[in-house]
Amino acid sequence: MKLKTLLATAALSGMTLMSASANAFFGSSDELKLGYLVKQPEEPWFQTEWSFAEKAGKQYGFEVVKMAVPDGEKTLNAIDTLAASGAKGFVICTPDPKLGPAIMAKAKSYDLKVITVDDQFLNAKGKPMTDVPLVMMAASEIGYRQGSELYKEMTKRGWDASSTGVMAITADELDTARRRVDGSIKALKEAGFPENQIYRVPTKTNDIPGALDAANSLLVQYPTVKQWLIVGMNDNTVLGGVRATEGQGFDATHVIGIGINGVDAVNELAKSKPTGFYGSLLPSPDVHGFKSIESLYKWVKDDVEPKKFVEVTDVVLITRDNFKAELEKKGL
Ligand code: FCA
Numbered sequence: 554m555k556l557k558t559l560l561a562t563a564a565l566s567g568m569t570l571m572s573a574s575a576n577a578f579f580g581s582s583d584e585l586k587l588g589y590l591v592k593q594p595e596e597p598w599f600q601t602e603w604s605f606a607e608k609a610g611k612q613y614g615f616e617v618v619k620m621a622v623p624d625g626e627k628t629l630n631a632i633d634t635l636a637a638s639g640a641k642g643f644v645i646c647t648p649d650p651k652l653g654p655a656i657m658a659k660a661k662s663y664d665l666k667v668i669t670v671d672d673q674f675l676n677a678k679g680k681p682m683t684d685v686p687l688v689m690m691a692a693s694e695i696g697y698r699q700g701s702e703l704y705k706e707m708t709k710r711g712w713d714a715s716s717t718g719v720m721a722i723t724a725d726e727l728d729t730a731r732r733r734v735d736g737s738i739k740a741l742k743e744a745g746f747p748e749n750q751i752y753r754v755p756t757k758t759n760d761i762p763g764a765l766d767a768a769n770s771l772l773v774q775y776p777t778v779k780q781w782l783i784v785g786m787n788d789n790t791v792l793g794g795v796r797a798t799e800g801q802g803f804d805a806t807h808v809i810g811i812g813i814n815g816v817d818a819v820n821e822l823a824k825s826k827p828t829g830f831y832g833s834l835l836p837s838p839d840v841h842g843f844k845s846i847e848s849l850y851k852w853v854k855d856d857v858e859p860k861k862f863v864e865v866t867d868v869v870l871i872t873r874d875n876f877k878a879e880l881e882k883k884g885l
Pocket residue numbers: 596598646671672690729759786787813814
């Protein structure tokens with residue numbers, strides 16, 4: 554074979570190989586592709602959103618390209634990859650709300666449609682980008698419920714409020730987190746919990762290790778507190794707080810933690826013995842996953858403008874007693 558022919562053949566087979574593997578990754582080329590990008594794929598919350606997005610994909614006949622975007626660089630690269638695969642848009646829970654303008658600029662450059670889920674974008678001035686469609690939980694209300702349930706359980710246990718402290722692990726730079734924690738504290742105050750025994754501590758990272766560090770630094774400051782109520786924006790934050798109390802010798806009867814997300818608390822609630830993690834508020838990751846990508850699909854396919862703001866309000870308290878039944882009811 555002449556060198557020229559050899560090279561041409563090699564180049565051709567290389568190309569076929571490439572497109573074959575691209576198809577294996579992105580699915581067949583004629584099916585509509587929509588991305589679903591999440592900041593923390595390790596959280597069952599986001600895995601649940603993914604699986605319900607896929608359910609929508611099966612129902613309507615589109616492919617969901619699931620991508621993990623733990624930081625800004627990965628997010629922008631993911632958008633390039635999506636565009637190259639021929640996708641027409643994506644749903645995203647951003648790793649940082651301040652990336653909003655950069656994400657939108659890149660998406661626009663490829664003519665991709667964007668729907669945000671859970672965490673709202675912020676513009677350069679730090680203000681919410683209300684023009685980008687958003688599906689999220691009713692943060693203040695669900696937080697308020699957390700505070701009410703904590704107070705209710707404390708009363709049920711007959712604790713003396715004067716020797717009880719509230720450990721509120723905060724993440725104020727994330728608007729949904731700030732609203733949940735503020736809602737929770739509001740409920741506790743309104744129920745009559747002494748305001749000067751509510752202690753706030755910021756977490757550096759939104760995971761168990763970050764919350765554990767924050768909680769430890771708070772616990773050493775208040776050695777006389779006998780019982781703790783734990784407030785935080787999600788299950789992992791509250792779990793970090795509970796682990797810290799355990800490390801300081803508090804047992805399950807002296808701690809009440811109530812998380813938010815529900816699906817991230819299943820292993821904890823299934824433990825053979827109760828822990829300080831009393832329960833969790835289960836919102837609707839199924840609805841978030843399904844609705845967000847369904848409206849993206851209708852936008853891309855039929856040009857139906859999505860609603861700018863969809864607030865999901867359903868929430869149920871799951872504890873060791875009812876978590877299996879409640880999760881089953883939602884098909885989780
Ligand atoms: C934020 C939190 C997640 C989840 C979601 C609804 O993104 O980080 O754990 O609670 O809101």
